[in-house]
Amino acid sequence: MLSLQHLSKSFGTMKAVDDVDFELHHGEILGLIGQNGAGKTTTFRMILNFIEPDQGTISWNDAPFTQSKYDQLGYLPEERGLFPKMTVENQIIYFAELRGMKRAEIRQEIPKWLSRFEVKAKATDKIKDLSKGNAQKVQLIATLIHHPKLVILDEPFSGLDPVNVSLLRDGIMDLKKQGAAIIYSDHNMDNVEQVSDQLVMLRSGKMVLHGPVAEVRQSFGRIKLYLESALTKEQLLAVPGVIAVAQQQRHFEITLADEAVGRRIFDLATANGYIPEFNQQPPTLEEIFKLKAGEPNA
Amino acid sequence: MHKFRTVFRQVYLKNLRSGAFIWMVLAPIVIAVVGGLVGYFIFKSQENTKMAIVTSQTELRATLKQVKVSDLTIKKAITTTTAAQKALSQEKIDGYAEVTIVKNNLHVNYVSRTDGQSLPVTELNAQFTQLNLQFQAQRLKMSATQLATLLQPVQTKQKSVSFKDGKQVSRNDNQRAVNVMLATATAVIMMMFIMSYAGMIASEVASEKGTRIMEIILSSVDVKTQFLGKICGIFALIITQLLIYGVLFIGGRSLVNQIIAKQYPQIKALLGSLQLPSIWSTQILMTVAFFIVGILTYTILAAMLGSLVSAVEQVQQVIMPITLFALLAYFIGLMAANGTDSVLVKTSAYIPLIAPVVMPVRLATEAAGTSEAVISLLISAGLMVLLYFAALALYRANVLVYSDGNVWQSMRHSFNILTNRKRKN
Known part of the structure; x- marks a missing residue:
């Protein structure tokens, strides 16, 4: 279980995250919504240990989330990054090896993932020769291939066409079935509504909405x-x-x-x-x- | 360890296959080969000066055949002034000397073409003077012993000396020239490699940061492992490059010894007269040690500076300070190579970041001894270790800070993060 307790972080005089507090269980998907600059990425970065909160604590399975647990993590940053000169295979191998997978094991897995996400490229193609959508799928594969237990996806659907959006949605649902705790941010409320078990909305770093999607909607009444x-x-x-x-x-x-x-x-x-x-x-x-x-x- | 190995292998293999590394390895070889070929062709294309020595007095002809000057071809077939003039007009010879006897003395009249190669008049004069002496001795009916005494040249000896580790060592002028050449080459190569490796690592860090790959990497592996993996990857590249040169040096030397020296004995003689440092000599080992420490120090600094920028385009700007430092080291190195022994040169041979260029030059010119080099090396290596920890701390603070502002703002920002962290801990 991922637990964020009274998390706050300021940059100078700007309060980026203000008393954020929620829990996410295994096999659950949480949609984090909010306008640009609402504090979504800062929240992710605190979970990832990139920046330290000024106040509050983060725990993963009742212990601090430290480097020793990095192998359980799958992280897709908001701005996608791959080495343009690397081949698809080497790129996935590099990221998966950094998550503790063995080379032989990764090689075996790659074809399955490429076909599952319908990547229109060979494992030996260079990243720079891929279309934007295919490159994005390669990045996703690199994020998920090691079957992470905690998945953080910063705007995973942005830039994908409707076919790819549903492919990714299926992928996320599969991870959920396998018991992963998934937290992701999105601007497309249809996705959030269809995929999420619960949602958190941030505004100027504060939580303004929190709860299961249906409950949140119902709380406004049939207006x-x-x-x-x-x-x-x-x-x-x-x-x-x-x-x-x-x-x-x-x-x-x-x-x-x-x-x-x-x-x-x-x-x-x-x-x-x-x-x-x-x-x-x-x-x-x-x-x-x-x-x-x-x-x-x- | 698995993750360290992954980062290490990635940095090593990616750069090993890169055009930049291949060029870096080849550049000195290409420059040396091109330089050698140009020199060789200039040497080849310089034909010997051709001349004729003629005389109308047949009794002189046998004596005149003794004239011999190096790099000068004397056309023995031309014996008369008319034939010589004709050959000169047809550019078959560059000039001729017409020898006559005037008042019992040899008289030489040189004629040369203005567009031909100049005659070695000084050497010829010396030879004719000697022939004149012989001619006079014969005329005065002197004995062979008397003649030998008369012809005995002044006995002279020449010796240049230098001091190595307080002991006087004999050197000839060629040796000095070779030392200066080796020293200059050391400075040039050091500078070239420092800039190449510094640029390589700074771009590597900046591009990983700029493309946000850094975020993925740092959510997989702790920053210390990643930083160390990168530095070690670069270290392995340096060792690879040195090994390539080592193999080429040993192979090249036996090639020179077996093939070139056989065909061109003069090269063998020249090489034999010089003391080129052997591959396991203290000088080479110390130079290699400085080479490694120098490049690693600059690499560590460059990795730290590369982590300051948000895009790879800003790399050149951010590594400017170390470029300037390396240039300073280079110029002081060149001064040292040319024999300057000022306080500046002496002092900077101990200053980290400059010493790795200047000290090997001073070793090559024999201005500094092994013990001085060891002290300087220890100072540089000590600073390198300190810099490693300082750079790691800053790198940790820098790599995930994206700033649109300039480098100083980023640096200030990083320092704030760093001090905040310290306060909290």
Whole structure:
């Protein structure tokens, strides 16, 4: 289990991370979200021992995360880096050897991984001759080939096309099945929603959201209403508790002040019987993200 | 150990196969071979001066045949002034000497073409003077003994001396020239290698940092192992390079001895007259030791400086201070090679970073002895060890600090990190 307790870190007068506190169990995936500069990478770097927290502690399986545990770690940095002149095989071998794997073992594994991630390159091709997507997959293989127990992925999906995104998603799910604790950052809320067991949102270094994805959404109540009926925009706006109405042809996307307003609109809309659509939902993660990011700092 | 080996092998093999290393190994050989070939062709293309010695007095002809000057071909077939003039006009000879007897004395009239090679008049005059003496002795009917006494040249002896470890050692002028040459070559090669290896490691560190590979590496292996692996990888490259030269030196020497010396006995004679240091001599061993300590010290510094920058493009800028230091060492080395024995040269032979260039030069010119070299080497090696730990501490603080500002800002930032760490510990 990875445990971060009351972690804080300042650079000069800027508080990069402020009292971050969460736990991540084996076989669990945590999505770390937040705007650029919210403190995601600093949090990762503290877990990785690159920088020391000013306050708080980090533990891995109830002990400090030290160099002796590096072999259990898989880390994909935000900015990808490979040696351009190396071959795919040598590159993977180098990184995997640094994680304590044996050469022969790595050689055996490489073809499996290349085909699993559908890398369109031979093991003997040079990195510089690969497309960006393929190079990124090679980097991922190098991150995961040693079956790490703790995986830290800094924006793993950025720059991947939808096909590769689903390949990577499958890869992450497999790791989860094998019992790895996975923490990753992302700007795509759809990914976060589909992959994560829990999420943490940082704003200016502080945790503003934390918990299982569904719970976080539910905590905002069913304040989103998707409606198709005979009602007009004006009629809808006249209902007390309706904050905003967006219209797309006959469809309305209505933001409510609270869940109860939905019942009032349902009664109005169904006064004459059948309507094709009434769908009351909690806000999407993306909407919550925008909402939280836009809030003034507490 | 497994991880150290991985880093070590990576640094060693990657650079061993790089164009930069191959060129670094070949450069001195190429320069030596090209220099040798140019010298050889200049030597070959210089034909002997050709001349004729003619006389109208047939009784002189036998005597004149004794004239012999090195690098001068005397065309014996040309015996008359007319024939000589004709040969001169056809550029078959560069000039001729017409010998006559005027008032019982030999009289020599030199004629040479302005566009031909100049006649060795001084040597010829000496020979003609001797012939004149012989001619006079015959005319005065002197005995052979009297003649021998008369012809006896002044007895002279020449000797240059130098002092090695307080003992006087005989040297000839050629030896001095060779020493200066060896010393200059030592300074040039040292400078070249220091800059190459320093540039190599600084780029290596900067590119790993710039491409963020450093983050992956440092989340796999602790920074001390990585730093040591890199330095040892470079050390292995230096040893490889020296071994290549060692093999070439031994092979080349037997080649010279067996082939060249047979065909060109004069080269063998020249080599024999010189004292070239043998491969296991103290001088060579000390030079190699300085070579290793010098390059490693600069390598350690360069690795530290390379860790300051965020992109490989900034490497040249950041290693400027050590480039300047190496240049300073180089110039003082050249001064020492040319025999300057000033306080500056003497002192700097003990200053780390400069000593590895200057001391071997002073050894080569025999301005310093083994004991002085050993002291200087110990000082340099001591500083190298201290620098290693200082560089490691800074490297640890630097490698993950990315700054868009200049190098000094990065350095300040690193120092802050370092002092924070110290405070915490």
